[in-house]
Amino acid sequence: MLRCLVQKHPRRWEEVLSKAEFAYNSMTNITTGKTPFSIVYTKPPNTALDLAILPKCKSNAATTFTEQYADMLEEVRRQITQSNLRYKSAVDKHRRQRLFKVGDLVMVRMRRERFPPGTYSKLSRRKIGPIPITAKINDNAYSVALPENCNTSPTFNVSDIWAYNPPDDGAIATSSSESSSSELGED
Structure with missing residues (x-):
């Protein structure tokens, strides 16, 4: 974020650091749907625009500051969204x-974290199954019917689940060169 804000003036990073941090902490997080300020302090922060009354302000410096600050906040928001x-x-x-x-x-797939301490072996099976899915929690998580000897949660992320493909029941075909050589050996 700082690289985007300082652009051709990298030595000015200290000047924008506090503003960038404030802008980041006052922007709504996609995951939580809240700003970090509102999570920590239970209310959104007061910004310079909230504190300055622009129409009644007679100071050019204050007006310039609030305009620059508003532009900087918008730039930070745009950069974070693009990122x-x-x-x-x-x-x-x-x-x-x-x-x-x-x-x-x-x-x-049984990851190491799923085993009680001291019971995991590097040589143990990585995948167990085939086992049926018992419930769909959402598109990313499923519950399965684990064997009774598995002392772990039956809920798995989709990244740890693979569709079971049974082995083929078809006959094994041999090539003509293999069959001719075996016929020669029988004589």
Whole structure:
């Protein structure tokens, strides 16, 4: 954010640091839907625009300050919004949507964190299954019917779930060169 604000004057970062921090903390967070100020102090902060009465202000310096401050706040908001959009598009390139239905057989990855301390082994199976999905919490989380010996939560993120593909039941075909060489060996 500072790089965007100082642009060609990198030595002026100290001048904009407090303003940038204030702008960031007074901007609504996408995750929480609230500003960091309102979370910490239970109310939104007073800004320079709230404190200055522009029509009655006779000071050119105060008017100039509030205009510059309002412009800087708008620039910071725009930069943060653009940055968030870039992050989202970069993550979405690698994201794949996996949807399952209740009753689908899946393989579940058991991460190290899911094991009680001292019971995890590097050589233990990474995936268990096939096990059925018992409930869909949302598109990102599912509950599965874990075996009774698993002492962990049955709810898994979709990144730890794979669709179960049973092994093929088809006959194994051999090539003509293998069959001819085995026929020669029988004589």
